[in-house]
Amino acid sequence: MALELQAVTKRVGQVTHVKETSLVLEPGRFNVLLGETGSGKTSLIKLMAGLDRIASGRILMDGQDVTGMSPQKRNISLVHQFFVNYPHMTVFDNIASPLRVAGLPKSEIQGRVEAAADVLQLRPMLHRRPHELSGGQQQRTALARAIAKESTAVFLDEPLANLDYKLREELRDQLPELFAGRGAVVVYATSEPAEALMLGGRTALMQDGHVTQFGPTAEIYRHPNTLTSARVFSDPPINAARVTKKGSRVEMGHGLGWDVTGAAAGLRDGAYTVAIRPNYVLPTSPGAGAVPMTGTVQITELSGSESTAHFRLGSDTWVSLAPGVHPYRVGVDHRFYMDPAHCFYFAPDGALAA
Amino acid sequence: MRKVNQRGWFFVLPVLVLVAFNALVPMMTVVNYSVQETFGNNQFFWHGLGWFQDILRSERFHAALGRQALFTFLILVIEVPLGVIIALSMPRKGFWVPVCLVTMALPMLIPWNVVGAMWNIFTLPDIGLLGYFLNHVVGIDYNMTRSPFAAWATIIAMDVWHWTSLVVLLCYAGLVSIPDAYYQAAKIDGASNWSVFRYIQLPKMKQVLTIAVLLRFMDSFNVYTEPFVLTGGGPGNSTTLLSIDLVKIALGQFDLGPAAAMSLIYFAITLFVSWLFYTLMTRNDTD
Structure with a gap:
């Protein structure tokens, strides 16, 4: 049936x-x-x-x-x-x-x-x-x-x-x-x-x-x-940004960029949209390869086991969801680390590329 | 010693004054008249409960009360089911909703004495639209100034025309407050139209229906203007309802004592029956 x-x-x-x-x-x-x-x-x-x-x-x-x-x-x-x-x-x-x-x-x-x-x-x-x-x-x-x-x-x-x-x-x-x-x-x-x-x-x-x-x-x-x-399928909302891939390097603007690894390394050069879930954007470095980014915190939510921070990066708003309680201060610059290994790359038409 | 703030009384005062002027003072005047006898010159003599005894034993009062009860009974038996049926058949969304609502509300917007005058002219046997039609086209001998039956049929028809809308609008308000989810659940269960009415619509309409029945009872039991303008209580005394009789005694014959006693009895009956209706209809209330 x-x-x-x-x-x-x-x-x-x-x-x-x-x-x-x-x-x-x-x-x-x-x-x-x-x-x-x-x-x-x-x-x-x-x-x-x-x-x-x-x-x-x-x-x-x-x-x-x-x-x-x-x-x-x-x-x-x-x-x-x-x-x-x-x-x-x-x-x-x-x-x-x-x-x-x-x-x-x-x-x-x-x-x-x-x-x-x-x-x-x-x-x-x-x-x-x-x-x-x-x-x-x-x-x-x-x-x-x-x-x-x-x-x-x-x-x-x-x-x-x-x-x-x-x-x-x-x-x-x-x-x-x-x-x-x-x-x-x-x-x-x-x-x-x-x-x-x-x-x-x-x-x-x-x-x-x-x-x-x-x-x-x-x-x-x-x-x-x-x-x-x-x-x-993301809550808090997934972070997305336009990037350009050239060779083994991805540039996101704001002086941010990283070396691509894994499946994404095989992508053709060109424009992509990168998306990363908030739980891979953390206030502490997860290890080698993490991309540091500095943004002004605008909204924070603490739930006891998790801390959410919405921060401004250029004209975009990014969200970080981290375990534990973090002492964010609204209106102050904080440093976050994004783990490029967990990025999704979408082609300009929206389809998943890698 | 505890100091009590006496200023609180000032806030209650306006309500007291309002209630006193609009209910207590006129009512006390009536109570005052009901236990006294006067022969003019503004001289009053104590009469005890004499007027009450006279009224309660009076055949004229019994007859008027009987007519009043019959009138109210017929009104409720016709208007309540009819109102429910009309409310059920009205559209619940779309273009026709405001059209139906306004059409329904129209009769209630017309002043009571105008309604009486309208129906009077409407039913005149030689020139009235309905009167002429019944007498000269259908061929029925219809003349409410001669036939008590015609007079009764006309005052009932007039009241149904004038006031069924109230029941319709109240029931309709109850019906539209039922969420679609209930109808969907019934549809999925395969419930019949009767079950939907019995188990969803009626329970949800119950509260407004109680109010509708109470309002229609009180209004029809105290009705005066429309039947008075239409028939003047005639032919003979056949449509002399309680209120019409009361006015005849008070202002026609100027028997202030009996009229006052009758008003109080009238008031007591209305109050008691309203209480009875309300208690019975909300007895098993679960919402």
């Missing part, structure tokens, strides 16, 4: 919300849609769920064309960012509602609801109403409904966004386990790169209504195919 999108497009009036998108989503692991707000994640989910009509293209489930099929015939579940439960039904009735609509026998409904409630630790709350539950319990009820239904596809649209930090972590740890072995295609939309990495599985990077890259999460994190993909 797989969910396949073939050149799916969605337009509202003149505006294209989803540009020709083709994906094959498989069961057994998480399929993460990663992109900023407005990048088309929710639009794509609505298309896959059949809540919106597609302008062109096809959607196949298990090889069967479901493009024009109504949502209830597709046997799917959708969990929203908001906690959507029927307000005047108990938790039990909420979880049971799709099963009742499907006309299952009472004993089976009872069994399935209780099994789902056990998995999500909702057993003691089965007779309560949603407003008597905490946000986390309400969202677990929505998840239990998806599990009890035994859908062939489960869409989770930023399901943890409205939960507080602790609960979010807890539920995020449980999620892959919850859906493992159920044979459902799980699609998880998020705007946080860290969340995609924690969930693992495969990730589709989305930008402006189309998927820029799709593959195993860790792999596309290590090898973004375009500058856009690299930008989508």
Whole structure:
């Protein structure tokens, strides 16, 4: 059972919300849609769920064309960012509602609801109403409904966004386990790169209504195919600068330059855009070959285990993300070291060169 | 010794004065009249609860109260479901939303006495649009100055025309506040239209619906201007509602004592039924 999108497009009036998108989503692991707000994640989910009509293209489930099929015939579940439960039904009735609509026998409904409630630790709350539950319990009820239904596809649209930090972590740890072995295609939309990495599985990077890259999460994190993909999959934002390669030397302006090594050494001479993740721009030298750069610190954030500094380099803003607490002072020049071994080189058209 | 800052009273004073002038003082005047008898010359004599006893035993009061109860009952039974149905069938986005809203709000913008006069002319048998149509085109003998049934049908139709919009607008406000996510969830579950109404829309509309029912109850129970302008309480006494009867006693016959006692009873009934409605409708409130 797989969910396949073939050149799916969605337009509202003149505006294209989803540009020709083709994906094959498989069961057994998480399929993460990663992109900023407005990048088309929710639009794509609505298309896959059949809540919106597609302008062109096809959607196949298990090889069967479901493009024009109504949502209830597709046997799917959708969990929203908001906690959507029927307000005047108990938790039990909420979880049971799709099963009742499907006309299952009472004993089976009872069994399935209780099994789902056990998995999500909702057993003691089965007779309560949603407003008597905490946000986390309400969202677990929505998840239990998806599990009890035994859908062939489960869409989770930023399901943890409205939960507080602790609960979010807890539920995020449980999620892959919850859906493992159920044979459902799980699609998880998020705007946080860290969340995609924690969930693992495969990730589709989305930008402006189309998927820029799709593959195993860790792999596309290590090898973004375009500058856009690299930008989508980086938080804090990836540092980028124009460079010129001449022979074995790369010049970045501001008097900065370095000798290229590894795959980049084989590049043709010319203009490139270099991108480097903030965790490879550090306030202490990581060793030989590091390129020192001096910039005026503008914003700093300390999180206890990490320090972030935004500093000015010519007309560009660079970001450094370093472990530990560093005594940055805003408005003062600090020295940072960039490790050229971790640079991505993108050709002028945006494609990864090395 | 603790020093109390007495200046706080000055801040409460405006409210006290306002409430006193707008509620307490007029009400006390009425209470004052209700326990006294006068034969003119501004001389008053103590009458105890006599007027209250008279009113409560009076057949005329019972009849007016019965008519009032019937009127309010019919109004609620027609306007509330009709308002809900219209609100449900109104578009929730797009070009037609403002058109529908303005159309709905129009009847409520017309002054009450104008509504009465409008419907009076509208239903005149020989020149009124509706009156002429019913009598001369359809061929029904329709004349609300002669037939109590026609008079009742007309005041009910007029009130429905005038006030259903209020229920519609309140329900509509409740409906548009329901996030799309609920409808999507229902769609995915395969819930029927009835289930969507019963389990999503109705619970979300409940609070505004309570307010709509309360407002329509109070307004229709205290209605005066429109039926008075339309029928003047006739033919005979057939459309003499409580408020119309009260004005007849107070200003027509100038029986201040009985009129005062009747106002207080009238007020007590309105208050009690409003309380009853509110308690019943919010009894199982979970939101």
